[in-house]
Amino acid sequence: MRGRSVTEVAAGGVVLLVAIAFLIFAVTNSGRGGISGPAVSLTAKFDRIDGLAPGADVRIAGVKVGSVTNQRIDPQTFLAVLTMRVDGSLRLPDDSSAEIASEGLLGGKFVSIVPGGSDRILADGGQITITQSSISLESLLGRFIFSMTEGQGSNAQGRQEGGTATPR
Structure with a gap:
């Protein structure tokens, strides 16, 4: 009995x-580390940021270039204001756009930046003014289901009003 318990403990x-060991490996290789080198702080305002939290990735062309550091509500416009730290060596044009994107149906959200073509560069503390908010998957699904049930209801009504029964 004693030998068995020592084996179980071992x-x-x-x-x-x-x-x-797996936890240490996952933390060190997750790509969630900070930005190496200089970084700039940028802000962007969105109507909705559903499911986006501080620490979320900021990506350009699918490559992580920064992270979301803060989120708050603008009391005058009631828009969500995101603060992001982005790799300063990128020199983003001031007409760049930002959108809230999803990694998939069940994946997390991230901010995707699409660089513009302007000659002027966003400085530290600059604001991205062209934004696209998060798309609510639940809202889209609800609209789809409503339109399907609405269509079935009108088809059934048309059969009752104008249709004839055929005997078997």
Whole structure:
């Protein structure tokens, strides 16, 4: 009995060490680290930022170039204001646009920046003025279901009013 409990404790210890090793590996290789080198702080205002939290990625062409550092509500316009730290070596044009995008149906949200073509560059503390808010998947699904049920209701009504029954 004593030999069996020592073996179980040893096996549990090995499992615990392996779990800790995987955790360390995941944290160090997740790409969630800070920006190496100089960074600029940018802001952008959105109607909706559903599911986007501080720490979310900021990407250009799918490549992580920064992260969201803060979110707040503008008390005058009631828009969501995001503050982002972006790699300063990129020199983003001042007509760049930002949109809230999703990694998939169940994936997380991130900010996607599309660089513009202007000669003027966004400075530290600058604002991206061209934005596209988050698209609510639930709202789109609700509209789709409503339109389908609305269409079925009108088809059934048309059969009742103008249709004839055929005997079997």
